[in-house]
Amino acid sequence: MDFIIEGPLRNQSSVCASILRELPDWFGIEQAIQDYQREIEALPTFLARSGGNVTGFLSLKQHNPFSAEIYVMGVRPEAQRGGIGQALVEAAESHARDLGVEYMQVKTLGPSRPDKGYAGTLAFYAAMGFRPLEEFPQIWGEHNPCLILVKSLSF
Numbered sequence: 001m002d003f004i005i006e007g008p009l010r011n012q013s014s015v016c017a018s019i020l021r022e023l024p025d026w027f028g029i030e031q032a033i034q035d036y037q038r039e040i041e042a043l044p045t046f047l048a049r050s051g052g053n054v055t056g057f058l059s060l061k062q063h064n065p066f067s068a069e070i071y072v073m074g075v076r077p078e079a080q081r082g083g084i085g086q087a088l089v090e091a092a093e094s095h096a097r098d099l100g101v102e103y104m105q106v107k108t109l110g111p112s113r114p115d116k117g118y119a120g121t122l123a124f125y126a127a128m129g130f131r132p133l134e135e136f137p138q139i140w141g142e143h144n145p146c147l148i149l150v151k152s153l154s155f
C-alpha cells in the first residue's frame with residue numbers, strides 16, 4: 001500500500017480517535033479514547049495518508065530538552081504490517097533529533113500480563129530498536145503493568 005507521512009501537525013484528534021476506535025483490543029474503553037483525544041489535539045502528530053484516507057498516526061510528547069515519548073500511535077487494522085508504523089516512528093525520531101532530543105520512550109502493557117495483541121506491539125517496538133527499561137505496576141495499576149521502553153536517538 002502506498003502512503004505518505006505528514007507532520008508534525010496539531011489539531012488532528014478527530015481522525016486519530018477514529019483510528020483508536022478501530023483497535024478495541026488496545027483501546028476498548030470509550031472514556032480512555034476521549035482522554036487520548038483531548039491530549040492528541042495539542043500534541044505534534046504525524047499522519048500516514050493512503051489516497052485520501054488517514055491510515056495511521058503517531059502523537060509525540062516532549063517531556064524535557066533531552067527526552068520525548070511516543071505518546072500514542074495506531075494503524076488501521078487493514079493497513080497493518082505494511083511499513084506504516086515504522087515510517088511514523090522514523091518521522092517522529094527524525095523530528096525529535098532535530099530538536100536535540102537524545103532519548104525516546106514509549107509505555108506499553110508489560111509482559112507480566114501476557115496478551116496476544118500487546119505481544120505484537122512489543123515485537124514492533126523491539127523491531128524499531130526500543131529496549132525494555134522497567135515494568136511499573138504503580139502507573140496504570142497492578143492489573144495493567146506498565147512497561148517503559150527506551151531508545152537512544154544519539155546513534
Ligand SMILES: CC(C)(COP(=O)(O)OP(=O)(O)OC[C@H]1O[C@@H](n2cnc3c(N)ncnc32)[C@H](O)[C@@H]1OP(=O)(O)O)[C@@H](O)C(=O)NCCC(=O)NCCS
Nearest residue numbers: 026073074075080081082083084085086120121123124127
Ligand atoms: C503496533 C503498530 C503501530 C505497528 O504498525 P504497523 O504498520 O503494523 O507496523 P510495520 O508494518 O511498520 O512493522 C514494522 C516491523 O515491526 C515488526 N512487527 C510489527 N507488528 C508486529 C506483530 N504484530 N508481530 C510481530 N512483529 C511485528 C515486524 O518486524 C515488522 O516488519 P515486517 O512486517 O517486515 O516483519 C500497529 O500494529 C498497531 O496499530 N497496533 C495496535 C495499536 C498499538 O499497538 N499501538 C501502539 C501502542 S499505543
